Amino acid sequence: MRYQQAARTLAGRSDLAPVKIGFLADITVQPWLPYLAVELAREGFAGSWHVGPFNAVHQTLIAPSADEAEALANCDALFLSLQLETVCQPLCERYLRLTQEQVEQHADAAISELMGAIQSFRQRSAAPILLTNFPRPAHPMLGVLEAMRPDGQDAAITRLNWLLADAARQIPDVYIVDLERACSMVGYANARNAQMWQLARAPLSSELMPLLARHTATLLRAARGVSKKCLVLDLDNTLWGGVIGEDGLAGIKLGQSGAGLAFQEFHKAILSLYDRGVILAVASKNNPEDAEAAIDTHPDMLIRREHIAALRINWEPKPQNLAAIAQELNIGVDALVFFDDNPAERAQMRAALPQVLTIEAPADPSQYVDALMRCGAFDKLTFTREDRQRGAMYQAQAQRKELQAQAVSMDEYLQRLHVQAAITAVDEVSFPRALELIHKTNQFNLTTRRHPETALRGMLESPDYALLILRAADKFGDNGLTALCIAHHHARDRVRIDTFLMSCRVLGRGLETALLAEAAAWADARGAAQLEGLFIPTPKNAPAAEFYPRHGFTLHETQADNTQLWRLALSESNLAAPDHIHPMQEPQP
Incomplete structure (x- = not known):
């Protein structure tokens, strides 16, 4: 009832x-x-x-x-x-x-x-x-x-x-x-x-x-392509039993038997999500030295520093830390899932950041695995090469930030980064990733059109569409398939960009210009005189608002729903990939 x-x-x-x-x-x-x-x-x-x-x-x-x-x-x-x-x-x-x-x-x-x-x-x-x-x-x-x-x-x-x-x-x-x-x-x-x-x-x-x-x-x-991206974890009485600051490294409960087994089995469940492409982060009220020593040196700790994309170990309010984690990872706060044993922390998170999914952690740690896996928040209908490598990609991202901090200018950073790109037509191998990008990319997404699989396959089979997907790499590793452009030859002398999106992880390296130049080349080869682009504003895609004017497009009209139609005369355009972008050196497996 x-x-x-x-x-x-x-x-x-x-x-x-x-x-x-x-x-x-x-x-x-x-x-x-x-x-x-x-x-x-x-x-x-x-x-x-x-x-x-x-x-x-x-x-x-x-x-x-x-x-x-x-x-x-x-x-x-x-x-x-x-x-x-x-x-x-x-x-x-x-x-x-x-x-x-x-x-x-x-x-x-x-x-x-x-x-x-x-x-x-x-x-x-x-x-x-x-x-x-x-x-x-x-x-x-x-x-x-x-x-x-x-x-x-x-x-x-x-x-x-x-x-x-x-x-x-x-x-x-x-x-x-x-x-x-x-x-x-x-x-x-x-x-x-x-x-x-x-x-x-x-x-x-x-x-x-x-x-x-x-x-x-x-x-x-x-x-519908909606899933969470990042699991944010507490430490004390969540990843181990006890309080590290009071019990010390030898006193916390974590191991292969007894009271510590529940926590180690929880680690295994978390790492299974990590292997599926879920980003891991930590938000803990602790002394950083104590907590980081447990993460780095405890012999039964399965979740190590290399698995964690963002660490917030301090005494600040946890909603503030989760907002900072989302900003650091370039994802929305609504992409976060929070797991904390403390009912007061959970209540504060729900009140301050209701868009975060806060899991109701059971009082019994032996039930943690069931509570986490039953929520289904990370379930999706694709499993791609990018998912398998996402943890390593975020580790490489930290190395890029270090290089950028060392460089005296953006030009020097990009030259030292040795950016590589390969732009190809979407095929059966890359199709699942293209579909995932369409449904999960929010910030640098000019139209946010969530094409279903049926419609996307129809475009793939039509000679009037080009579905271009970009793979990016650099000296620190392969970023995977990170950008997509769908161009439609919808009128005799005009090609319109239906979808243009890119993962925020690779923004600012000129890759978006390289992809746009490839779309312009396809339009020119089709005999089009103009390349059109749509920008449909959403609460999340402000980072993409200046993309077309920055590349020489002029605003043709703004429709009643605020959709902007931009046009570029191909005969007057000199769109090309930036000089610092190199061709991908070898085919990626």
Whole structure:
């Protein structure tokens, strides 16, 4: 009842972004919707729904009625839920009578039929599709033998789920809702309400519905390209037990057994996020010498100085320190997640910086891992080379700052930095990173257009678009793919820049000029006389406001919504990459 009551209080919330979800399912989804409404609100969305005809998923995807087609066209996302017995009945009933060849044939045919129906829908709509996979049954068909048979039903369902995930990857903006994992987390026997299935075709149990709603809301938020970037950690009673200033290096609890094990396991979870590309920072009220000695020398400390991109160890208010961390890392305060064992510090952070996600840390340190990983704040739908290397990139950034401090001028700094660049057309390898840049870059982003995967692939396939991506490097290392330009030959003599963005990590090195010059060269090769650029002001992209006038563009018009249209006559332009930028010396793996 708590979820139903909470869902009713959400009506009319103006601070939530509206999102309408269409449902096509072979189960009754209505009992689940209050749970989803609450979890969507946690992610900043006000959910509304259209529930399509019951148990008519394939038919509605392929040939909906006129009314149904119109209703689905007005949805921001489509949720598809199909049970295994609907998609591939032979894998459910009398499975043991099938040969292995028949099992594979049935599975392949089921996935092919389902994906064909989804492709039909995709031709009419670019809306993201959330598709549940298939949980294993509560009662193994072979009993205790099931786990030991590669030809058992569990193995067949696992293969079916892999086929489903692989097929989904081939269609833009189709994502898997991991119902199998959700069922395993609550227990297969607890996931299904047999009585409600028989009475109302509503099999989702009260134990399963909150977890499935949480997972779905996180997935929908990630599909919109919204995720946190940096985890800011306290030290005392957070990364170790005790107070370093009072207990000393030998007295804190941190190790491979006893009370210190919970903290070391927390370190491992944090480092798994680091390996995914999450930036780590520390904000602690402590004497710097004591705290830094623990970070650098404690034998059981897994999180070391090289993992931490920003350190704030002082006695200043923590909201002030988090604002300073965001400024140092060139990210928004709303990209931060704060983990602190102290309830007073958490309350102060929520009051002073509500845009920071402050995790409610449990009183028991053994629950820290679950609280951190369950929040899903860092979940996203890409995992790129840049993510793998982000920690090393931030370490190199510190070396660049040191070099810049030593240089007597910006010109000397740039020459000594030995900036390198490679500008290429977006391809299948760089496509995930291009999509990530579009959805995550805020400050130096001239239009902040969040193109979905479907639209971006359409541009990639069109001869009238150029999608140019820039890789940057220097003497301290590879910065990765850091800038993107989308140019559109939209009129006979004009090419318009639809999207121009760059990571703030590489701003100020002339790379933005190099990328713009490449776009101008493409426009000139297409026979265009003018290169147009749009600037759409947002609360965050002020650093990009002077980009076009600084490169010789003139303001043509300012539209009613403050969108600025700038133009450059290519015959009068001398756009070129700055002399200090060198070609990338060798192909990057």
